[in-house]
Amino acid sequence: MTSTPPETFPDAAASDPRALGWMQGAPPAPDRVIAMTDRDLFRFPKSRWAFSHMRQLAPTAGVSRGLGAPSTLGRRIDDAIDGLTFTPIGGATPVTWAESLAANYTDGLVVLHDGDIVYETYAGALTETGQHCAFSVTKSMMGLLAESLIVEGALDPDAPVADLIAELAGSAFGDATVRQVLDMTTGLRYSETYADPKADVWVYSAATSPLPKPEGFTGPRTFFDYLRTVAKDGEHGEAFAYKTINTDALGWILARTTGRSTAELLSERIWSRIGAEQDGYMTIDSIGVPFAGGGLSAGLRDLARVGQMVLDGGVAQGRQIVPSAAIDSLFGGGDPARFAKAGYGLLPGWSYRGMWWITHNAHRAIMARGVYGQSLYVDPTARMVIARFSSHPIAANAGNDPVTLPAFQAVGEHLARR
Amino acid sequence: MTSTPPETFPDAAASDPRALGWMQGAPPAPDRVIAMTDRDLFRFPKSRWAFSHMRQLAPTAGVSRGLGAPSTLGRRIDDAIDGLTFTPIGGATPVTWAESLAANYTDGLVVLHDGDIVYETYAGALTETGQHCAFSVTKSMMGLLAESLIVEGALDPDAPVADLIAELAGSAFGDATVRQVLDMTTGLRYSETYADPKADVWVYSAATSPLPKPEGFTGPRTFFDYLRTVAKDGEHGEAFAYKTINTDALGWILARTTGRSTAELLSERIWSRIGAEQDGYMTIDSIGVPFAGGGLSAGLRDLARVGQMVLDGGVAQGRQIVPSAAIDSLFGGGDPARFAKAGYGLLPGWSYRGMWWITHNAHRAIMARGVYGQSLYVDPTARMVIARFSSHPIAANAGNDPVTLPAFQAVGEHLARR
Structure with a gap:
């Protein structure tokens, strides 16, 4: 019996979209x-161009x-x-922050300290005037909207979803509460392992x-239609289980x-106020x-502005744009015991709350996380925000967390001393 | 023998996209x-929503x-x-400016006088933060780019197109000069009568x-592939003949x-400087x-800013962003005799130059014109710019010119006295 060796990928330089010539020339070469x-x-390495050009690859709604x-x-x-150094999780040799950028296929990264830019870099196909797909960082933006509506009394966190969206009464969501959806403690029959071609996520993607x-397609044709088909698996409220469909159900709740x-709401409440x-x-x-679960593309510094607003308790440009109680709800965290049941070995002691990842580390950092390494890291102790876009070949944060998490912690510790 | 009565359409109020409920609700009703x-x-009246939401209906490239x-x-x-009144061409009864807005299915209109907004209105599905399709007004933006490159010496107006784009050597464009393409005096076998379902424009649209x-499609699959198939019809340089494919050939020339x-170029040279x-x-x-021939969507006031830059001889924000000689080339006009051969009964004495329509009227106004009534009207005598987006049911400016042209002239005469 032979074991399959782990898949290897060209490194950041070898997969650089400019070097590979994607979409260059008039016309581009047919294979480019x-x-x-x-x-x-x-698919990697096309992804390294695609993630910075989503609007050229799909119809989109603006977030003004x-x-x-x-x-x-x-x-x-x-x-x-x-020059900061740290040792990756499971590694033996220290690496520098500068080295970590390429290791994580970073397309852009900005660090704010006390609201000022102290570090900024662009690579791959991203520039400061470009927009990059934020993937599941989008979820955390939806979380900010939902937590705001809850504080304002417009959304009851204890309401069963069926009371808000009658169409979901027959689905697994029907007897989940808004809070369970928001914290992803629903019991849903839905698999999201990108590496498995039979996973539900691919049915969802097609729908x-x-x-x-x-020709002959008979499946669901929209987010909402798919959500109505989701069956229950286990009980709600018992364990954290990360499933994108929770956020699309939340998006439906927000819209209704x-x-x-959700695009209009994100513009009205956040993008137009930070x-x-x-756009x-x-x-x-x-x-x-x-796509509430992962469809946002945005400029890197604007993502950082959102992080700074969160760090500042919901205040941007001198104005309370997200209620401070909504921000407190995030920093308060979810239940680490429920989180532990999900089995994230790289995230010990973490929790999930309001579509944000709560580190419960010494700095009390919270994080928005997207597949392929998108990050918005808010560290209140260091008064630091890190916004990162990337196009890692591995579609799971386990692929970059061993480098990412100690790197972010190292720069946080550095800035905390400033 | 019976004659077909002219097609009639619901008026602006009856076709209002908000009243008709297009794309409202979560989800919208299936027939909405x-x-x-x-x-x-x-197709009208869906067009009244669609033209303000092109990005939701197609992949797009940004113009930052x-x-x-x-x-x-x-x-x-x-x-x-x-309250200004005028008599439509061919009409007997004067109408007011206010009445003309609905008559032309205006979605947005702004008038600048000496660079200040003196009139502004939005209707249909457009708001001040929205973008509306400019259709062939896009051509005039390409014309500004090309005239700029000519003045700068980067583009030879007398060069045959085949010298710049070898791929077009075998097409009708091959022995046309850049100037003939830019002034649309090429002889091309290509019909662009939207009302004729067999017109070449529909083949172009499919390509x-x-x-x-x-399944089984064997035709051209891109702008460039289609342009290579265009055969000659008559001689170049003899007559103005309005054909969108000239602008897409120009777009190829600009890109090469x-x-x-062209989207990057439009951002670099104009949108980022006005x-x-x-975006x-x-x-x-x-x-x-x-789509150089008609693909631009933009904010209404930004279109007006472009017009003001043209009015100001290529200067915007105190900087010469288009060479004054390029603007002079437009105001100098094309050849009215060649224009007359195209037979536009509503546009007597006009000409076409650098992808702009030149009125040669008493005010020396020039105009960018898009199907369905898009307009950018630059009146140097009145020191006035009118930018208009609309969604007229008739896909030809002959459908709105009888109201549009005297309306614009009336407000020009009014402002010239200020």
Whole structure:
């Protein structure tokens, strides 16, 4: 019996989308085209271009920044950061922060300290005027919206979902509470292992694609239609189980509650109030519903602005844009015992709350996390925010956490001393 | 023998997209969905929603406004404008400016006088934070880019197209000069009568759609592939003949000359330099090439900013962003004798130059014009710019010119006296 060796990938330099020539020239060479209709458009290394150009690969709904002047971010570049060293989890040899960027296929990373930019870098296909897919960092944006509505009394966290969305009464969501959806403690029959071609996530992906369905396709055709088909697996409220469909159910709840799409709501409540310098956008399904579970693309510094607002207790540009009690709900964390049942060996003692990952580390950091390494890390002790976009070949944060988590901690410890 | 009566349409109020409920609710009612895969998504009255939401109906490339603060437009609303009266061409009864808005299915209109907003209105599915399809106004943006490159010496107007794009040597474009393409005096076998279902424009539309091609499709699959198939009809240089494919050939020339896509070029040279308040975007074909002939969507006030820059001889925000000689080339006009051969009964004495329509009227106004009534009207005598988005049911400016042209002239005469 032979074991399969772990898949290896070209490194960041060898997979650099500019070097590989994706979509360059008029026209690009036929084997250098990445198009909406490609089956493998998000496969590494095409992904390194695609994740910075989602709007060219799908219809999208805008997340307007509004029309005013962007806020100005101060700039005090800290040259010491590149040389910080740390030992990756499970590793034996220290690496430097600078080395960690390529190791994680970083496309862009900005560090704010006391609201000023102290570190900023772009690579791959991303520039400061570009937008990169945030993947599941989108979930945490939905969490901010939901926690806000709860504090404002517009959304009852204890209401069963069926009371809000009658169409979900017959699904697993029907007798889950809003809070259980928001904290992902629902018991749902749904597998999201990207490496498994038979996982439900691929059925979900086919259902929610805005492209024409294949001849004879009889499955669900939208986010909402799919959500109605989800069966229960176990009991709600017992264990954390990370499933994207919770966020799309939450998106439906948000839309039904407010009469706004999640893209409109994200613009109205956050993007237009943080002094964003760029519009964001969200990919949509075949009936125009934004992908609440992972569809946001945005500018890197605007993602950092969101992090700073969270760090500042919901205040941006001198204005309380998210209730402080909503931010407190996140920092208060979820239940580590329920979280432990999910078996994340790299995240001991963590919890999940309001669609955010709560580290419960010494700095009390909380994190928005997207597959392929998207991160928004808010460290209140270091008064630090890290926003990162990346295009890691491994579609699971276990692929980058051994480097990511000690790296973020190292720069947090460095800045805490400043 | 009976004659077919002219088709009639619901008026602006009856076709209002909000009243009709397109894409409202979570989810929208099945018969109120407008999606990328619909065959009739751009048919009136769906068009009244679709033209303000092109990004939800197609993949798009961004036209970045950059990251700085938008320019501030002064505001001196002139309440007299609504009451101005004029008689439509061929009409007997005077109408008011206010009445003309609904008559033309106006979705948004702004008038600048000496650079200040003196009139502004939004209707249909457009708001001040929305973007609306500019259709062939896009061509005039490409014209600004090309005229700029000519003045800078980067593009030779007398070069045969085959010298710049070898792939076009075998097509009708091969022995046309850049100037003939830019002034649309090429002799091309290509029909663009939207009302004729057998017109070449529909073949072009199928070729350049980013959607999957039907089983067994053997035709051209991109803008560039289609352009290579165009045969000659008559001689170049003899007559103006308005054909969108000229602009897509120009787009190819611009991209090949500069190493930039037309969307990137439009951002670099114009959108990022006029103090735009919003990003624009362009629809793209199956290999990511922006639709130079009609793919731009933008904010209304940003379109007006472009017009003000043209009025100001190429200066925006105190900086010469388009060479004054390029602007002079437009105002100098094309050859009215060649224009007359095209037989536009409503446009006597006009000409076409650098992808702009030149009125040669008493005010020396020039105009960018899009099907369904998109307009950018620059009147140097009145020191006035009118930017208009609309969604007229008739896909030809002959459908709105009888109201549009005297309306614009009336407000120009009014402001010229101020």
